[in-house]
Amino acid sequence: MFQLEKAIDQWKQDCASGEAVSAGHVVELEAHLRDSMEKLAASGLDAEEAFLVGTHRLGAPAKMHHEYGKVHQNHVWLSRIILMLSGYLIVSLLLKFIALDQATAGLIGQVLGWDTAGSTLFFGIPHHWSALVNALVGLAGVGLMVWFIVSLAKGPGHSFLNGDPEKERSLFDALARAPEKLGKLVLWWIALYVLLGLGQVALNVVTLKRVTATQYGSYMASLNFYHQVGHLLTVAVLVVATAVLCKRYRKVAAR
Amino acid sequence: MPDISRELIAASSRPLILSILAEGESYGYAIIQRVGELTGGRLRWTEGMLYPVLHKLEQEDAIVAEWKQPAGERKRKYYRLKSHGRAALAKQREDWTAVDAALNQLWKGTQPCFS
Numbered sequence: 001m002f003q004l005e006k007a008i009d010q011w012k013q014d015c016a017s018g019e020a021v022s023a024g025h026v027v028e029l030e031a032h033l034r035d036s037m038e039k040l041a042a043s044g045l046d047a048e049e050a051f052l053v054g055t056h057r058l059g060a061p062a063k064m065h066h067e068y069g070k071v072h073q074n075h076v077w078l079s080r081i082i083l084m085l086s087g088y089l090i091v092s093l094l095l096k097f098i099a100l101d102q103a104t105a106g107l108i109g110q111v112l113g114w115d116t117a118g119s120t121l122f123f124g125i126p127h128h129w130s131a132l133v134n135a136l137v138g139l140a141g142v143g144l145m146v147w148f149i150v151s152l153a154k155g156p157g158h159s160f161l162n163g164d165p166e167k168e169r170s171l172f173d174a175l176a177r178a179p180e181k182l183g184k185l186v187l188w189w190i191a192l193y194v195l196l197g198l199g200q201v202a203l204n205v206v207t208l209k210r211v212t213a214t215q216y217g218s219y220m221a222s223l224n225f226y227h228q229v230g231h232l233l234t235v236a237v238l239v240v241a242t243a244v245l246c247k248r249y250r251k252v253a254a255r
Numbered sequence: 256m257p258d259i260s261r262e263l264i265a266a267s268s269r270p271l272i273l274s275i276l277a278e279g280e281s282y283g284y285a286i287i288q289r290v291g292e293l294t295g296g297r298l299r300w301t302e303g304m305l306y307p308v309l310h311k312l313e314q315e316d317a318i319v320a321e322w323k324q325p326a327g328e329r330k331r332k333y334y335r336l337k338s339h340g341r342a343a344l345a346k347q348r349e350d351w352t353a354v355d356a357a358l359n360q361l362w363k364g365t366q367p368c369f370s
Binding site for chain 2: 024025027028029031032034035036057058059063064067068070071072
């Protein structure tokens with residue numbers, strides 16, 4: 001038994017699976033399909049026939065993806081960059097969050113009256129306090145990232161994960177429908193990590209060439225401080241950049 | 256009569272869209288219907304390919320799009336010609352008229368040959 005709405009839903013998913021096809025585009029295509037089917041039904045076709053002829057006239061989704069891709073390159077790259085940034089942020093913020101165990105241990109030690117002065121590492125602040133701050137920043141950051149992705153997946157006018165702006169879906173639903181997008185997401189994260197890794201290697205080579213062994217030793221000692229501050233600053237800048245790009249993406253995708 | 260060739264369809268899509276929008280704002284499906292009427296069904300677009308062309312024209316600032324839902328109808332994206340698009344259309348019209356005039360001079364007094 002042919003189920004029209006189910007068939008249309010599936011067809012919309014196929015259309016939306018193209019990187020360059022935004023949710024706004026899918027709404028436009030659906031309106032076209034329904035107009036076309038109405039006309040075909042009026043000329044005597046049943047629902048299934050009208051659907052088959054209507055979708056055939058619109059063309060194969062793969063071909064549409066190709067043609068949309070030529071026109072909407074900015075859209076494609078914007079979504080890729082957002083995926084890269086949020087991937088990097090999620091991993092680095094998760095690492096911060098892992099520091100929670102150190103913080104908890106240190107705090108318990110302090111409550112129990114243990115000598116924890118030896119763990120002073122960051123800016124003269126006892127390590128467990130800095131670890132706690134790190135962990136809270138991490139938790140807040142991960143929450144923020146999840147919110148970015150959920151709001152992109154659920155909000156109106158987007159095709160980030162499910163491509164259907166008409167229906168508010170749960171994150172779970174969106175993820176279940178998006179295995180291939182998640183695959184792409186992971187690929188882009190790896191790409192970003194390779195790039196960042198190469199940058200780090202280059203930085204180390206330059207440093208080693210310029211300093212003596214003693215200097216390098218003290219540099220390594222100071223690294224903890226600069227590393228922490230640098231990392232916090234990087235994360236802050238990336239969070240802002242991701243937020244701005246998400247806003248821009250939603251504007252583009254809603255069209 | 257057979258359908259018009261792919262190359263000619265691609266080349267004529269922009270002047271056709273601009274000219275149809277010069278008659279007044281319209282949406283994708285209606286534009287395709289209009290093209291069908293004008294050519295007696297001989298110019299068959301793969302309908303989905305119309306939209307990237309519309310979006311490209313929108314990016315070039317030749318046309319502007321707006322979501323609308325007239326009472327009792329479904330929500331559709333309507334496209335309207337802008338002044339920049341009118342200028343582009345005038346240029347297209349000059350070019351196509353020149354080609355048309357040249358072919359007409361060559362074909363005057365001869366019969367189409369189907370061999």
